[in-house]
Amino acid sequence: MNVNEALDLLKSNGYKATGKRKDILDYFAEQDGYRTAKDLIIHLENGNDTVSFDTIYRNLHLYNEMGILETTELSGEKHFRMNCGNHHHHHFICNECGRTKAIDVCPMDDVKKSLVNYAIEGHKFEIYGLCPTCQNN
Template sequence: MNVSDALDVLKKEGYKYTGKREMMIQLFADEDRYISAKEVLEHMQKDYPGLSFDTIYRNLSLFQELTILEETELEGEKRYRITCQTHSHHHHLICLTCGRTEHFHTCPVSEEAIAKQFPAFQVEGHKFEVYGTCESCSLQKEAGT
């Protein structure tokens, strides 16, 4: 999803366009990683010094509800990223050091196997994340930086 698409979703769903919302969405569009509410607040306080965590959390919750953002939990903290632009079925590799994500299109979950073992269970979807260290962070660790 890009900024324009996200703002269109807000408008279509009857939510007010604000500079703060656009700035938040732009931040996520510029990052290829999951980021925390604290990082969002720190980034936005340069332009909006009185901004509160409540405002950040309300908008993060709204953006997730409208599928503008995806959520995961890393180290006990919720983190967010802009919804992937690819509509093909995929999962994520997530770097625990920098939070960057990569898509992988091999799916380890067989919905047919689930249906065979649990025939009454109706699968609505699934999410699979693999956590580790990306190449860049591994190289930095090896170099001792």
């Protein structure tokens, strides 16, 4: 997902393409890992932009619902990143820099066999650690 695809998606769903929305998309497009609402706020403030919590959180949630951003919760704080593809996948997440590596292994086929009377609504599979770069710092 890139910025233009995301903007098109917004418009085709009747949402307005505002300046703030573009700024937020630009930020996540140039990152390649999970970032928090606070990371985003700091970035925008450095660009001499004013930001309201309302605007930040409303749009992060909207983007997540629309599939523009993926989200995960790490130590009590929501983290967001650009959606990196339409195929089902999971992530290695670096504890230091938040950057990710896609993992194509998914154990759900195996698991479903042992949950026959359960209604499965979702699952989470994440691997945490240090990426090659952060191991040398």
